[in-house]
Amino acid sequence: MKTWIYNPFTYLAGLKALLIGLIIVCLSAFLGTFNNVHFDGVIDMHMGTPAPASFFYLETLISILVMSVCLFISGLILSKSKIRIIDVIGTQTLSKAPMIVLAIIAFIPYFHFSFSPDMKTIPVNAIVIALLCIPFTIWSVILMYNAYSVSCNISGNKAIISFIVVLIISEILSKLLIVSLLKYL
């Protein structure tokens, strides 16, 4: 049971993981359109900014693609195995599954709030939702790391350090791409 929660990639990778992951990710984006929930980064979730419906799907797909490509490049450099990009993309997509819970939580009226214009006070509900996001984000990051470790056959300190470096680079790259996309749309 623990393996299925923290490392389902022992049993599931490649195209199957990609298809299941895409369904969940697209559902998350669809649910996000109702409450302006944006999955606009590798581990990000933000609420409140209205946008065209397509944008909700594109931003999450961009972040997954950027992270997958960067991890694949890292795997090509560091791994001794012959890795397949479909395994990297599939497992990374599936690792976003916990985020759907956040898209569902956003339907609760308590979490519909706005900040004061002077931004001097933070609403309590903002703090509560931020705290709620933490365990699911951590879970998603654990899944992303295990996905990388299994699909690229890298473990130990090499895996941890390269994953952190790629996470930071991917976060920056995906943000730049998403901002450019917003300007275009």
Place this chain on the structure above:
Amino acid sequence: MPLLCPSCNNKLMVQSLICENCKTSVAGSFSLPVLANLSNEDQQFIIDFVKTSGSLKDMAGKLGLSYPTVRNKLDELIQKINNIQEEKTQTNKK
């Protein structure tokens, strides 16, 4: 089959082989073949691999594991076999 000495943990050698038909016994000091140095689980993996004609995809389906998991297992085995062969080469040189 045990691979390590239960007393000092050193590698075991084969001392005698016997014919069940005529009871002839052949004694000496024979090192185990490379594959016999692997655990039962690893040997079974190799047998399954050969039976699926070397298809990792079929192996994954048969074992109920993902393709990269099976590939990683194979790479681990390759490393183990390389280590055993290197150790044998070193022992023969001595």
